[in-house]
Amino acid sequence: MFFLKELPTRQMIQGYAKQHSMEIVDSVETALLMMRQASLLVRQIEAYFSDHDTSQLRFLILIVIDREPERDSLLVSEISDRIDVSRPVMTRTLQSMVDEKLIVMKADQSDRRAKQVSLTEKGCKFLESVLPGYFDVICKFMMDLKK
Amino acid sequence: MFFLKELPTRQMIQGYAKQHSMEIVDSVETALLMMRQASLLVRQIEAYFSDHDTSQLRFLILIVIDREPERDSLLVSEISDRIDVSRPVMTRTLQSMVDEKLIVMKADQSDRRAKQVSLTEKGCKFLESVLPGYFDVICKFMMDLKK
DNA sequence: GGTATTTAGTTATCATGATAACTAAATTTT
DNA sequence: AAAATTTAGTTATCATGATAACTAAATACC
Numbered sequence: 001m002f003f004l005k006e007l008p009t010r011q012m013i014q015g016y017a018k019q020h021s022m023e024i025v026d027s028v029e030t031a032l033l034m035m036r037q038a039s040l041l042v043r044q045i046e047a048y049f050s051d052h053d054t055s056q057l058r059f060l061i062l063i064v065i066d067r068e069p070e071r072d073s074l075l076v077s078e079i080s081d082r083i084d085v086s087r088p089v090m091t092r093t094l095q096s097m098v099d100e101k102l103i104v105m106k107a108d109q110s111d112r113r114a115k116q117v118s119l120t121e122k123g124c125k126f127l128e129s130v131l132p133g134y135f136d137v138i139c140k141f142m143m144d145l146k147k
Numbered sequence: 148m149f150f151l152k153e154l155p156t157r158q159m160i161q162g163y164a165k166q167h168s169m170e171i172v173d174s175v176e177t178a179l180l181m182m183r184q185a186s187l188l189v190r191q192i193e194a195y196f197s198d199h200d201t202s203q204l205r206f207l208i209l210i211v212i213d214r215e216p217e218r219d220s221l222l223v224s225e226i227s228d229r230i231d232v233s234r235p236v237m238t239r240t241l242q243s244m245v246d247e248k249l250i251v252m253k254a255d256q257s258d259r260r261a262k263q264v265s266l267t268e269k270g271c272k273f274l275e276s277v278l279p280g281y282f283d284v285i286c287k288f289m290m291d292l293k294k
Numbered sequence: 295g296g297t298a299t300t301t302a303g304t305t306a307t308c309a310t311g312a313t314a315a316c317t318a319a320a321t322t323t324t
Numbered sequence: 325a326a327a328a329t330t331t332a333g334t335t336a337t338c339a340t341g342a343t344a345a346c347t348a349a350a351t352a353c354c
Contacts, residue, residue: 001148001341002189003230004207012214017282027289028282031188038185041178042149055310060151067159077332083150086312091334093310113319113332135164135175142174148311202340224302233342238304240340260302260349 001042002035041141048137052130057085057093059134062102062127065119073118075108102126148189149182188288195284199277204232204240206281209249209274212266220265222255249273 008016013025042056049055064082065074080090094117097103102123108114119127155163160172189203196202211229212221227237241264244250249270255261266274 002185003204003232004211005229005231008214016278018279024282024286028285031285031289034181035185035189038149038182039189042182042186057150057310064151067155075332080332082152084152085150085310087333088313088335089311095334108332111320111332115333131163132165135171138175138178139171142178204340222302227302232340234303235305235343236341242304255302258302258350262303 002032002039004032004036007032007036037145041138044137044141045134048133049130052133054126054130055093057083057089058097058102059127059130061093061097061117062119062123065103065117066124066127073116075114076105076117077114079117097123149179149186151179151183154179154183184292188285191284191288192281195280196277199280201273201277202240204230204236205244205249206274206277208240208244208264209266209270212250212264213271213274220263222261223252223264224261226264244270 007029010025010029013028017024017028045056049059060083061079064079065072068074076090076094079094080087083090085093094103094105098105101120103117104120105115105117108116154176157172157176160175164171164175192203196206207230208226211226212219215221223237223241226241227234230237232240241250241252245252248267250264251267252262252264255263
């Protein structure tokens, strides 16, 4: 997250940067603006999911399992390949989602270390129920940006 | 932070969004890309500061005090006006920065509830020492983006 | 001038990110 | 086939974000 409310002016960036090339000042300005806007959007998204007693990470886990063509389960390692949080965070989050009955986990047949994760009926329904609002939050934010 | 590594294709977004207007699909795609890129950059920045035994928040606190024209201290509340983290996080972070001797805090004369925060010599030097690398990280990231 | 409200900052507690160190199973190497 | 390494996932612990509830001082209201 990037927490600075008022971004530095170009002049200020120029003052701090040792090399004063326009290109560098430009790219720093663009980067700061991108981080700030993304942070504001991420906050709105997290607030949306928090209102629905969940989190963006839980949502992403549901969606990567759901969007997999021709499969109805993924290994924990496959989910981790698609979402870059650390393994312990993945373990903990999956456990909470099992508790909430959004997913089920069962031992893999061919590799006894591995675990198959699949959506429950409840998880599927829940994903469908939060998706429209998720798009709404993003669209509304992007509309406001254009103004 | 936005953790999804492979963003959904336009088709996939279209499949999930109830309304299929191009505009909506477009803005969702743009937003996801922005959040993903910003997250990657923020991670690099945090890694950079972590290598220097500090954090982006500490850096931002130093810089908002430093960049204030005609003043060499700010009230905690003024720092909070400029950086949107919660007050308890601000309190805790300022305390750690006092422990590290990057800043000093003293009671305000006119308002006995308030505290003036100013940079120490060490804090000033430290800020100067990390600034070039900070710009480097951002510039390098933005260069790679263009490719 | 006394009561009520607001403002400044802190403390306690929780949620969620990380890394390091671990167990157990699979795989590679020799 | 035994030993070494890699891979899958977990546990323990820490860092850093949040909110709720608090103290104390300043300000507003009557």
